[in-house]
Every structure is written in C-alpha cells, then in structure tokens.
Amino acid sequence: MESRGTKREAGKIEVAEPRNKLPRPAPSLPTDPALYSGPFPFYRRPSELGCFSLDAQRQYHGDARALRYYSPPPTNGQSPNFDLRDGYPDRYQPRDEEVQERLDHLLRWLLAHRGQLEGGPGWLAGAIVTWRGHLTKLLTTPYERQEGWQLAASRFQGTLYLSEVETPTARVQRLTRPPLLRELMYMGYKFEQYMCADKPGVSPDPSGEVNTNVAFCSVLRSRLGNHPLLFSGEVDCTDPQASSTQPPTCYVELKTSKEMHSPGQWKSFYRHKLLKWWAQSFLPGVPNVVAGFRNPEGFVCSLKTFPTMEMFEYVRNDHDGWNPSVCMNFCAAFLSFAQNTVVHDDPSLQPSIQDSICPPGSSTSSPGSPVALSQCLNTEMHPTPSCLHGRLDLTNPLGHSPDPFHPLQTERRGSKPCLPAPGRRPG
Numbered sequence: 001m002e003s004r005g006t007k008r009e010a011g012k013i014e015v016a017e018p019r020n021k022l023p024r025p026a027p028s029l030p031t032d033p034a035l036y037s038g039p040f041p042f043y044r045r046p047s048e049l050g051c052f053s054l055d056a057q058r059q060y061h062g063d064a065r066a067l068r069y070y071s072p073p074p075t076n077g078q079s080p081n082f083d084l085r086d087g088y089p090d091r092y093q094p095r096d097e098e099v100q101e102r103l104d105h106l107l108r109w110l111l112a113h114r115g116q117l118e119g120g121p122g123w124l125a126g127a128i129v130t131w132r133g134h135l136t137k138l139l140t141t142p143y144e145r146q147e148g149w150q151l152a153a154s155r156f157q158g159t160l161y162l163s164e165v166e167t168p169t170a171r172v173q174r175l176t177r178p179p180l181l182r183e184l185m186y187m188g189y190k191f192e193q194y195m196c197a198d199k200p201g202v203s204p205d206p207s208g209e210v211n212t213n214v215a216f217c218s219v220l221r222s223r224l225g226n227h228p229l230l231f232s233g234e235v236d237c238t239d240p241q242a243s244s245t246q247p248p249t250c251y252v253e254l255k256t257s258k259e260m261h262s263p264g265q266w267k268s269f270y271r272h273k274l275l276k277w278w279a280q281s282f283l284p285g286v287p288n289v290v291a292g293f294r295n296p297e298g299f300v301c302s303l304k305t306f307p308t309m310e311m312f313e314y315v316r317n318d319h320d321g322w323n324p325s326v327c328m329n330f331c332a333a334f335l336s337f338a339q340n341t342v343v344h345d346d347p348s349l350q351p352s353i354q355d356s357i358c359p360p361g362s363s364t365s366s367p368g369s370p371v372a373l374s375q376c377l378n379t380e381m382h383p384t385p386s387c388l389h390g391r392l393d394l395t396n397p398l399g400h401s402p403d404p405f406h407p408l409q410t411e412r413r414g415s416k417p418c419l420p421a422p423g424r425r426p427g
Contacts, residue, residue, distance in 0.1 A: 027341055031141055031142050036329035037323065037325060039325065041329055042224070046221065048247040049113070050062075051064050053065045069198070069240055070237045071204050072290070079301050080300045083298065083299055087209070087210060095212045097174060103130070103161060106131065106231075109219055110230075124157075127159055128159070128161075128227055128229050129230045130163065130231050131163070135331065136280045138331040139282075139328065139331050140275055140276055150164065158345075162338070188256050189212055195290070195292075196254075217232050218248060248284050248285040251284070253281050254290055257293055270314040270318070274306070282324070287309070290306075291306060
C-alpha cells in the first residue's frame with residue numbers, strides 16, 4: 001500500500017503538493033515607535049552636489065535661475081500684517097497636479113552630471129535615489145495615524161529608485177479638495193512671495209502672480225547608516241546674510257500656521273506640525289524654519305524662527321511627543337528592508353511593499369501594522385520615465401541598453417481620511 005502524500009509512476013516516487021498549502025508569509029517590517037528608540041543612527045552631513053530650476057511652464061533648467069533670496073520685514077516689533085488672501089484666485093497659477101512627474105527632473109539632472117559624482121558614476125550602484133519629500137514621509141511614519149502614502153521603487157544597475165504614487169484615496173481627496181483648503185494652500189505660497197526677493201538686496205514684490213510651477217531644487221548627497229543617498233528637494237530661499245553662504249546651510253524654509261491661543265494648541269502644534277517641519281528640514285541640512293502665524297482673516301500677525309536642531313526640545317519631556325532617533329532608525333530600517341526586498345533588475349518580477357495602518361482589504365483601522373511585501377503589476381508606476389531606460393546607463397562604460405524597470409510600491413493608509421497638508425510639495 002502506498003503511503004499518503006506520495007504517488008508511484010514508472011517506479012519513481014514523487015512528493016505530492018499539499019492540498020491546503022498556504023501562501024508563504026510576506027516579509028514585513030513593524031512600524032511601532034517603541035521598536036526604534038535606540039541610539040541615533042549615523043547620518044552624514046548633507047552636501048549639495050548641484051541644483052536645477054523649473055520655470056513658469058514647469059520646464060527644466062540646469063541652473064539656479066529660480067532661486068529666491070530671503071528678505072524679511074524689519075524687526076521693529078510690529079505685526080507684518082501680510083494679507084495672505086491678496087491675489088486669490090485672480091493672480092494664482094497652480095501646478096497641474098494631473099501630471100505625474102515621478103523622478104523625471106531629478107533623473108535629468110543625474111544624466112547631465114553623472115560623470116561629476118564623487119567616487120565616479122559607480123558610486124550609484126549601491127545608492128538610493130529619491131525626492132526629499134519621500135524620505136520625509138518615511139521619517140514621520142512611526143507617528144503618523146492619518147495621512148496615507150504610496151511609493152513605487154525599482155532597482156536598476158544596483159541603484160534603488162523610490163518615487164511616490166498617488167493612491168486612489170489621495171486622488172479622490174485631491175479632486176474633491178474643499179475651497180477653504182485650496183485657499184490655505186495658496187496662502188502658503190503667498191507668504192513666500194512676501195518674504196522673498198528675486199535678487200539680493202531687493203525688496204519683495206507681492207503684487208505679482210503666484211505660480212507654483214516655478215521651483216528651485218537642490219540636489220544633495222548623504223548617507224543614513226550604510227545607505228548612500230542622493231535626493232533632491234525644493235528650496236524656498238537662500239539667506240544672503242547667513243553666517244555661511246555654503247549650501248545647504250544658507251537655505252531657509254518658510255511655513256505658515258494658524259495663530260495659537262492656548263497651551264493645548266501649542267502642544268498639538270509641537271507634536272504634529274513641528275515633527276513634519278523638522279523631518280523636512282533636517283534631511284537636507286536646512287538650519288532654520290521661519291513660520292508666519294496667521295489670524296482667521298488671513299493676515300500674518302507674527303513671525304517666529306524655529307532652528308531645526310532645537311525643535312525636539314519642544315517635545316523632549318512630552319510623553320506623547322516624537323523622537324528624532326525613532327524617525328531616523330525607522331527610515332534606516334525601511335531602506336534596509338527595501339534594499340533586501342528589491343534585489344533583481346528583472347522586469348518580469350514586480351514586487352510591491354505595502355505599509356498600511358489599515359490592513360489590505362480591511363475597512364477597519366489597525367494602527368501600527370507592519371510593512372509587507374506584495375505584487376504590483378501597474379507599469380504606470382515606474383519611478384523613471386521609459387524614455388530614459390536606454391540612457392540611464394551610469395555604470396556600464398560600454399553603453400549597453402538596460403532592462404526596463406519593474407515597479408515596487410509601498411503603501412500606507414491612515415486610520416481616517418485626511419486631506420493633504422496645505423502647501424505640500426513633492427520634494
């Protein structure tokens with residue numbers, strides 16, 4: 001009598017597949033802040049490799065023509081009284097958010113400067129290339145319980161490329177954005193117009209059009225743990241009066257927020273908004289964030305400078321506050337997870353990483369659920385444009401055409417719908 005689970009054929013014994021075989025559990029990465037409270041990881045001081053500009057038509061220029069200069073009002077104790085509603089909507093030209101730019105502009109800079117990279121083009125073989133904004137989302141993930149995100153990733157000639165993908169939920173929120181939120185987004189850009197001049201030593205001109213197509217982007221190199229990083233982010237302005245004119249230490253980040261009236265409001269501000277400001281500015285090494293606090297009528301009633309390296313002091317003794325070590329340790333762990341998961345330059349293998357507070361297929365929230373691997377077959381999510389696949393040959397001196405990218409996605413959903421923060425930008 002034959003044993004169960006086997007079959008004989010021509011004298012050969014084969015093991016039969018179990019009928020109730022379960023799928024292999026996907027690799028996962030937890031997001032619980034308590035798991036990342038160790039010492040602060042190594043983070044190399046960011047150094048600027050170069051820059052590029054985007055003009056009013058969103059056209060790329062490999063120079064600093066869009067750089068603006070910090071020009072605050074005199075500090076005589078009076079309220080700036082900037083009218084952040086002025087010009088809305090008549091003098092407002094928002095960027096077309098239907099255009100998914102992915103890593104296009106950053107890759108265009110990379111193609112033009114690949115031979116100038118420190119260590120040669122081969123340095124990219126183990127690096128991660130992305131936007132600063134995507135790294136910011138990773139830093140804040142352990143404490144995020146509302147806003148969702150999704151990343152696409154591809155490995156090409158050893159380099160891991162990460163790019164954000166708009167989730168269906170985020171698209172619905174964008175298309176149904178209420179008028180008040182659209183106006184608040186405008187106010188953030190209008191504040192920059194009041195605080196920046198086109199040339200050093202010149203006063204700002206807030207009478208012009210607010211065009212959010214225009215951008216100046218810095219390209220930086222750093223390293224988190226053992227992960228080399230090349231990333232780019234939009235810069236609001238440079239301070240001609242800064243003690244050092246060497247980028248990025250001369251850059252200034254500009255923000256707006258509603259006026260605070262109670263200790264409870266300040267505590268919430270420090271816990272949530274200041275976390276995002278810190279992450280966004282710490283990554284590129286921007287030393288200061290200048291905030292304009294607006295009243296309900298839309299006028300800036302006060303200005304306050306938040307040194308990036310001092311932001312944590314506002315929550316150091318807050319049991320429910322955030323910790324920079326947790327943010328950076330999680331980011332380093334995620335990058336290791338992604339590097340170990342996306343290991344093939346194989347267009348037929350299209351894995352995805354899901355990082356969701358709400359488990360896939362579930363309509364109920366489960367805060368802190370882990371990052372997990374799954375499949376993604378949507379070729380529209382490639383981090384890089386297909387027209388560059390044959391040109392992005394940064395390590396092969398023979399110029400052989402590379403294989404197409406395979407997409408990988410990383411998704412995180414919030415415990416409840418949340419509209420994007422006013423004034424947010426991809427980089």
